[in-house]
Amino acid sequence: MENIIEIKDLVYVYKSEENEKVTALKKISLSIRQGEFVVVIGHNGSGKSTMAKHINALLLPSGGKVYVSGLDTADEKNVWDIRQTAGMVFQNPDNQIVATVVEEDIAFGPENLGIPPKEIRIRVDEALRSVGMTEHRKKGPHLLSGGQKQRIAIAGIIAMRPKCIILDEPTAMLDPSGRREVMDTIQRLNREEGITIVHITHFMDEAVNADRVIVMENGNIVLEGKPREVFTQVDTLKKLGLDVPQVTELAHQLIKSGLNVPGDILTVDEMVIHLCQLL
Amino acid sequence: MLRDITIGQYYPVDSIIHRLDPRVKIVATFVYITALFLVKNFVAYGYVLLFLTVSVLLSKVPFPFMVRGLKPLFLIIILTFGINIFMTKGEIIYQLGPLDVTKEGVIQAVFMGIRLILLIIGTSMLTLTTSPIQLTDGIEKLLDPLKRFGVPAHELAMMMTIALRFIPTLLEETDKIMKAQMARGADFESGNIINRAKSLVPLLVPLFISAFRRADELAMAMEARCYRGGENRTRMKELSFHGRDMAAFLLVTVLLVAVVIDRF
Numbered sequence: 001m002e003n004i005i006e007i008k009d010l011v012y013v014y015k016s017e018e019n020e021k022v023t024a025l026k027k028i029s030l031s032i033r034q035g036e037f038v039v040v041i042g043h044n045g046s047g048k049s050t051m052a053k054h055i056n057a058l059l060l061p062s063g064g065k066v067y068v069s070g071l072d073t074a075d076e077k078n079v080w081d082i083r084q085t086a087g088m089v090f091q092n093p094d095n096q097i098v099a100t101v102v103e104e105d106i107a108f109g110p111e112n113l114g115i116p117p118k119e120i121r122i123r124v125d126e127a128l129r130s131v132g133m134t135e136h137r138k139k140g141p142h143l144l145s146g147g148q149k150q151r152i153a154i155a156g157i158i159a160m161r162p163k164c165i166i167l168d169e170p171t172a173m174l175d176p177s178g179r180r181e182v183m184d185t186i187q188r189l190n191r192e193e194g195i196t197i198v199h200i201t202h203f204m205d206e207a208v209n210a211d212r213v214i215v216m217e218n219g220n221i222v223l224e225g226k227p228r229e230v231f232t233q234v235d236t237l238k239k240l241g242l243d244v245p246q247v248t249e250l251a252h253q254l255i256k257s258g259l260n261v262p263g264d265i266l267t268v269d270e271m272v273i274h275l276c277q278l279l
Numbered sequence: 280m281l282r283d284i285t286i287g288q289y290y291p292v293d294s295i296i297h298r299l300d301p302r303v304k305i306v307a308t309f310v311y312i313t314a315l316f317l318v319k320n321f322v323a324y325g326y327v328l329l330f331l332t333v334s335v336l337l338s339k340v341p342f343p344f345m346v347r348g349l350k351p352l353f354l355i356i357i358l359t360f361g362i363n364i365f366m367t368k369g370e371i372i373y374q375l376g377p378l379d380v381t382k383e384g385v386i387q388a389v390f391m392g393i394r395l396i397l398l399i400i401g402t403s404m405l406t407l408t409t410s411p412i413q414l415t416d417g418i419e420k421l422l423d424p425l426k427r428f429g430v431p432a433h434e435l436a437m438m439m440t441i442a443l444r445f446i447p448t449l450l451e452e453t454d455k456i457m458k459a460q461m462a463r464g465a466d467f468e469s470g471n472i473i474n475r476a477k478s479l480v481p482l483l484v485p486l487f488i489s490a491f492r493r494a495d496e497l498a499m500a501m502e503a504r505c506y507r508g509g510e511n512r513t514r515m516k517e518l519s520f521h522g523r524d525m526a527a528f529l530l531v532t533v534l535l536v537a538v539v540i541d542r543f
Contacts, residue, residue, distance in 0.1 A: 056503050080505050088503040095493045096500035100412055100444045107515035112505040120515040142447035156504065 004069055004164050004196050005032040005055055005086070011063035012050055024050045026219040027064065032198065034163065037190045039207040039227075040200045042216035043241065048200050051216070052168045055198065056088040069163060084113060086164040087157030091172050093149035094141075102144075102152055103128065103137040109160040120159075127155040130193070131185050147178025151185055158189070164196035165189070171201060179203070204231070204245045208266045215242065228264040247271050289410050295523055296338035296408045301417030303524040307531040308405045314535045315398055321390070323541040327397055330534045335400070340407050348403045349396065356395050363388035415439045420518055433509025441497070449490060456485050 012025040025047045032038055042048045053059040054066050057073040069085045071078040087109075090096050099105040106127050110120045128134045131151040141149055150170050157165055167186065171179040183206055190197045199206065207213045213230040215223035217240050223230050231237070231244045234252045243249070251265040261274045291297075296304075311330070318324055335342065349356075365375075369383030409417070419436035426432050457467065460481050467478050 058499060058503060080507070083503055083505050088500075090496065090500055090503075092493075092496060094448050095496035098444065098497070098501060098504075099440060104412065104515070108501075108506070109504040111513055111515060112507065114511040114513050117513060117515055117517050120513065124515060140447070141444070142451070153500075160504070 002034050003031045004034045004036075005030070005198070006067040007031070007051070007054070007064070008066075009064035010051070010054060010061050010066060012047075012054065012059065013062040024219055025054075028219075028221055029064075030214070030221065032164075032196060034196055035190070035194045037187070037197045037209070037211045038199070038214060039210040039212070040198065040214045040216060041202060041204065041207055041242065043202070045218075046216040047219040048216045049168050052088070052166050052198065052200055055086050055164075055166050057082045058088070080113075084160050085162055086166055087160055087162040089150070089153050089157055089165065089167045089170050091169045093146055093153055093170075093173070096153050097141045097149060097156075100140055101137075102133065102139050102141060105141065105152060106156045106159050109156050113160065123159045123161070127159040130158055130189065131155045145178060146174045147181035150174065150178065150182050154182070154185055154189075158195075162195065164198065166198045166200075168200050169202070170199075171203060171206065179206075204243050207231075208245055215240070227266055231266060232264045234263075290340045290344060290407045291410070292339045294337060294339040294408070296334060296404070298523065299408075299527055300518055300520055300524045301409050301413040302421055302518060303520075303527050304405055304409055305414075305417050305421060307527060308402055310531045310535050311401050312398065314531075314538045315394060315401065317535075317538050317542065318394070319542050323538050324393055324397070326534060326537045326541070327401075330530070331397060331401055331404075333530075334404055338404065338408050340404075345400055345403060345407070348407075349399055352395075352399055356392060359395060360388045360392050363391050411443045412440065415443070416514075416516075416518060433512070437509075445490075445493070448493075449486070452489060453482065453486055456482055 007028055007030040010025050010028045011023065013021055013023050016022050028047075028051060030051075040048045040051070050059065054061060054073065055068060057066075057068075057079050060074055066073040068082045071082055071085075073079075073082055097105050098108050103124050106124045107120050110123050115123070124137075125134070128137050131154055133148065133151055133155060136144060136148065141152065144152065153170075154165070154167075165186070170186075171182050174182065186197055186199060187209060189195045199210070201207065207230075208227055210227055213223070213225065213227050214221055215230060215237070222240065223233065223236065231248045234244050234248065237244055244252070245266055247265055247268055247270070248263075251261050251263055251271065254261050255263055260278065261271075265271050265274060311327075315327055318327060335345065364380055364384045364387075365378045367381055367384035367387045369381035371379045372382050372385070373380040406414070415436045418439070419432050422430055422432035422435070457465075461467070465478060465481055467475065467482070469475075470478070
């Protein structure tokens with residue numbers, strides 16, 4: 001399959017407030033296929049957000065190249081095409097909603113693209129259905145819960161018909177039920193509509209269903225692979241100060257105390273099956 | 280507590296006045312004000328009153344709701360009334376200490392009083408029947424021809440929309456900061472006016488910092504959604520001119536003509 005995102009030797013240097021040069025990304029290379037569900041995990045300051053902003057051309061590389069759908073992000077002509085192809089959802093749902101009515105906000109992106117009014121209407125209705133917010137379309141955003149606001153933000157991106165959505169810690173400010181809503185929405189978009197998802201998070205549980213997990217630390221990619229491959233390296237992850245999903249942690253502890261369970265258990269259901277077999 | 284404040288006094292019901300094109304309503308309001316100030320005698324007030332009564336009835340906004348809007352301006356009405364009664368020269372009918380009440384003064388006062396009341400009710404009809412977002416759209420479209428002379432119509436409208444959008448968010452935040460500061464012993468309610476103003480500093484500083492941070496993030500989110508100013512931008516809901524808009528326009532023109540004819 002075609003690679004929708006191609007990052008080659010990406011370096012990003014910025015000047016801190018004390019005028020010192022800080023290298024946030026140190027020669028990162030990464031390719032993401034069309035339709036893939038990639039989860040990026042890492043500490044605050046590991047460079048994961050900085051990398052995400054490069055995919056949307058909000059930041060431009062100091063060195064190396066970033067291609068989105070074959071377009072070079074450093075070329076100014078491509079900026080709007082890239083932002084339409086790779087939509088971005090941010091952490092704080094309050095600070096990315098522009099309009100005072102839900103459906104007007106979803107229309108904001110398509111309006112910026114200069115799409116005819118009738119077509120915008122169709123796209124807005126589709127996007128609302130896609131995130132399950134049709135009944136709230138006439139409400140003011142301040143009357144919605146955090147999870148609902150974040151779904152509206154996602155709908156606002158879907159209405160632009162992107163091939164790829166980058167989510168920069170969209171669940172960080174939400175309560176558990178809001179997190180569930182948002183995760184269900186993105187997983188459905190990936191499975192049913194084939195939209196490529198790059199999901200940045202520090203909740204390990206959200207990485208379990210991904211096609212690929214990328215672990216970043218200090219401006220480098222330190223681990224990469226299927227969730228099972230990554231999370232079985234419990235000790236490496238712990239050394240980086242990162243957690244593994246709770247169930248995997250439990251499996252790891254059980255193995256240490258001599259029980260015969262596999263070390264790559266990721267979900268509660270799997271754990272139940274294996275424990276039942278032991279009994 | 281702070282969340283109860285409603286900005287603008289939109290009264291959401293479905294009526295023919297609510298459905299009018301916001302541009303027509305804005306222009307009609309200006310024509311109405313012009314007509315009102317051209318009125319020279321009480322007969323012409325009859326025309327204006329008739330026009331206003333018809334629009335109020337059509338708008339389905341309850342009359343007590345409108346009168347409530349008059350309350351904050353009550354002082355101004357009384358003041359205007361008083362000044363006119365005592366300051367107009369003419370035939371003295373009553374003496375109140377050093378002040379003379381004249382016949383012309385009483386007539387003038389009543390005349391001005393009616394004008395103010397009609398002015399306030401008439402203009403509040405605009406905000407009562409038009410949602411802030413429609414109002415913004417209307418203003419943008421009306422200012423459109425002035426773009427050529429460098430009036431940033433789209434930018435002004437966008438600023439108004441964003442301001443309206445963030446009023447509830449910032450009110451909520453103010454409430455939160457206030458509670459946080461009160462939990463740490465801040466006192467916003469006692470002391471004289473200077474002390475109270477001083478106590479607002481620990482409220483305003485975090486509020487401003489957060490507002491700037493929000494503005495920064497919003498700007499980035501808008502850019503990520505391909506916002507690049509008003510050029511080549513389309514709108515989902517286009518304003519359209521219907522028969523009812525024409526009728527409303529004709530009606531307010533008739534009012535203006537009637538008032539002008541009455542002057543001669």
